[in-house]
Amino acid sequence: MRANPIELKKYAPEWTQLLTAVAFTFATLFAGKLLAQDENSATESTNICLQTARDALVSCKSAARSDYEVAIGRCINITDPAGRRSCQQQAAADLADARDTCSGGFDVRRASCQKLGPGPYDPIINPTNFTTTIDNPYFPFTPGTTFTYLSRNGRIRDVFAVTHDTRVINRVTCVQVHDSVYTNDELTEDTLDFFAQDREGNVWYFGENTAEFENGLLATIEGSFLSGVNHDKAGIIMKAHPAPGDFYRQEFSLGNAEDFAETLNLNS
Template sequence: MTTPHPQRWLGLSVAVAVTAGCGGNPHTAAPPELTPSASSSGSQSPTPSPAPSPASDSPTTLPTPDASEFVTRIDNPWMPWSPGTRWVFTGRTTDGNERTVVTATDRTKVVDGVTTVVVRDVVYREGKLLEDTYDWYAQDHAGNVWYFGEDTLEYDGQNVDTSGSWEAGVDGAEAGIVMLASPAPGDAYRQEYYKGEAEDQAKVLSLHASASVPYGRTANLLETEDFTRLEPAATEHKYYARGVGVVLEVSLKQQDRTELVSMTNLEKE
């Protein structure tokens, strides 16, 4: 597969990342492109870039991951999974207020022959546990970040649902790319593939978006449109800051909004 530019689907070689330890008390990390806000009030909605039509593109099968194509850490500036780092988000959704805590752990897991970094993602709605997920990421030699699956538990107050879980190399599931090494407007890529269960895709819209969230105000954000044919109404725009990762997610239909509140390093004070 060739590099997508513009309107072509990306197929790149695979690679992964291992992690170091985490622990200790949180210490606010200094983001290179964000100026921390004094308060969470006054967050402004960005103006979304014109959305391309996902229906016109058809992603091709990605190559089978080869462990030899992976490096030992994930340091892509748009998605830096540095062990011991924690991101806290708050969200306003049609179903209630949510709080999400994402932690890059010091754990690794071999998935489809590749050593991946384990990232924990815990979601609370109105103070109650909604979802507890372990995601598996890896980075290739070129700097592209790959997604190898997840082990997820969803709670509805009475039952536990694990149907969102999938693993590359099992039952036909395949790893996908969640962040390009050098994203450019028009690039498109498949983020995951487990037929009928996980078929997220993304397109790069801009490298010059701007937004204001509780954690800070910034420009020159990477903006993507994330979508899936399984839920056409679930299309959302994501905004990434260099050295930080995702800072804002906006659902286009429901206008649900999730914002970065803090980024801390658990290995420091």
Template sequence: MSAQWHCRWLGAAAVAAAAALAACGSNTAAPASSSSATQAGSPTAGASARAPLTIADPYQPRIDPAAFTTTIDNPYFPLVPGTRIIYEADTAGGRSRTVTEVTRDTKTVMGVATVVVHDIVTLNGKTTEDTLDWYAQDRDGNVWYFGEDTKAFEDGQADPTGSFEAGVAGALPGIVMPGNPQIGDAYRQEYAKGIAEDTGTVHSLTGAETTPLTGPANDLLVIQDADQLDPTSPAEHKYYARGIGLVLTQNITGPAEREQAVTIEKF
């Protein structure tokens, strides 16, 4: 699953936030048919009761298409169509650049209309990954991840490993951003057994970091991501700024890599 602005970026962020708020008047989700917050540790889309999010088996999220909208205005994960965010990092292999575009396209997955986000990753100017991600928001503000069509490029070959679509071959959607994150919340971000099993845990609501877009900030949401399929892979802390989204990804184990948002554009 792929990534997501101090004086220089405030104007752009305000435009994006205004656009998100303006969009709230349309595509509003109808109430979900269930009011239970969890079932065997699994979330229910649009549940009205707030219970701590936990990772448990069996994972059986209940998805009611009527509970979702393509207006994604979660303050920590706003997806405004026509917005492009660029991230950069110095890695062992060279300079990495990720361009994340919130497209104006939608895709229906499990009966849910989702927003299509396009990520292109380059290393030293050469494309290494090209991914389409699918997101939707439930009526309680939780942003769900419904899958991805991803290709990694090496030696001229495209490798689709990691691609999955919720509702196909047992794959299920997960929550990429809670509507009301609380420290200790733990949740599946995606679930395709043996293919994609990332999880997230809310680590802090007052993360302190400095990025090119935010300058010094001490009110960042910090989520620790982990890959359940590879316990030896580096764990990450992802820093989210309210009204902006993801501004920094930093390894907390393994190679000391730091990927940060450097600019936001409209297209």
């Protein structure tokens, strides 16, 4: 039955009100969801530490994928089918391991952010606040002193020699330490480390030139960094007055050299 136009006019306002109410409710819910998303995004955008961890994760996975593609390119140039398959399988395994390493690094950074806080890491380096006299009782460096550390099984020997040499890094004059690691009496790592102490007694780590060797040949210089170069930054290697619960960065070269320190107790 065809409705009377008058009746339509009579009920139209009620339907309009209902549809308007539904539309308003939906718009309110949608706007609330967007607002919540905006608030979450704002929170994440202000958490520089966590965003840094995520950026490093993306970069790490991208590098892993890039290495995989290069490896596959090498594999397809192997004419022997068995050798080619073995190469491809190894490339896939290496990619999986690299991704696991990336995820592990992210987990460490994310956990560290919970202790460090959301702010950026940008320590103020004032050259007049530093000295080459390093007399922190927990980390004293007297030029000419050599420390030797042995692993429990005696296979690894670390020789830590405080030299009389200095080097200016990020406008700060630093003490140069020669750190040599031997595995079964064969040199496997050779590093120059650079330290300075601030007026409060904290010992800072300003960088390292490091090289690792395999079978007597240079394998990598990864881990090398200098504060002030490529936005790399110094960190505290030992506080003047450490306390249980202290947690801080010892170096900051994102994706290259990142160490943290946590004080557990002062009785060891």
